[in-house]
Amino acid sequence: MPRQDTRGIVDAEALFTRVRFRRHDPVAPALRPYVEHYWLIDWDLETPYASNVVPHPSVNIVFQRYGDASSAEVSGIGLELFEQKLEGVGRVCGVQFRPGGFRPFAPGRPVSDWTGRRVPLTEAFPDAFPDTFPDTADATTPHAILDPPTDEARVAALDAFLLTRGGPEGFRPDPAAERAMELVDLIRTGGDGPPVRRVDELADRAGLSVRSLQRLFAAYVGVAPKWVVLRYRIHEALERAEADRAAEPDWAALAAELGYSDQAHLVRDFTATVGVPPTAYARALRAS
Known part of the structure; x- marks a missing residue:
């Protein structure tokens, strides 16, 4: 069962009145030791809102849609208070790794290389999507994660993405x-x-x-x-x-x-x- 606390969220009550925030565990047993949880957020706001988080010592993979623009990134451990302005309609599907749990998925570099940085997903995973979602036209598109209409389908897409990391032999425990x-x-x-x-x-x-x-x-x-x-x-x-x-x-x-x-x-x-x-x-x- 995913964590139920609000640790790190500044004024969590105010945030939760403005967005739909959910956490889910991975379905795949092989992922559960390394992934803290998936976090899904949807919003439809009439007025902008700035959310603030004191980041965990965790790397995140973040698939996000703000209005018509979508992107995917690796977010290393944030060293400072993180502020994100939310407005209009948007959606985020994130993977929060357990502290220490990201390296098996991107074994080529020490995790300290990502600390304090937010980089395009393809910097950590150059192959990004084609092997997992062969019908995806754009190799860097996050649509395969963000488009499914249900939480269960988005969780399944996140599972599929992570299970194929690490090259042709797939993800290996470390x-x-x-x-x-x-x-x-x-x-x-x-x-x-x-x-x-x-x-x-x-x-x-x-x-x-x-x-x-x-x-x-x-x-x-x-x-x-x-x-x-x-x-x-x-x-x-x-x-x-x-x-x-x-x-x-x-x-x-x-x-x-x-x-x-x-x-x-x-x-x-x-x-x-x-x-x-x-x-x-x-x-x-x-x-x-």
């Missing part, structure tokens, strides 16, 4: 990617213990040196392990503020829970990432 995903999950959830809050602790639990851990993350995740720790802290803070709009979160207690030495460090990281201090963000939510 044990190093599985290891990277496991370590990111320790940061996010802690596995059988508390979430990991420090890089040296993660290295100890992984049985790796800090340098080896950093090399693995550069090749398979795309950012340093410390960056992942900090990003998940901000996601947690955003979700806490969103969960109870009627009350001001106890920021000092949350800072301690997230592993900060004091509240000031949380305020600094939150402000640098989201653009406003946490108290101002929570106040804006209560007023909306």
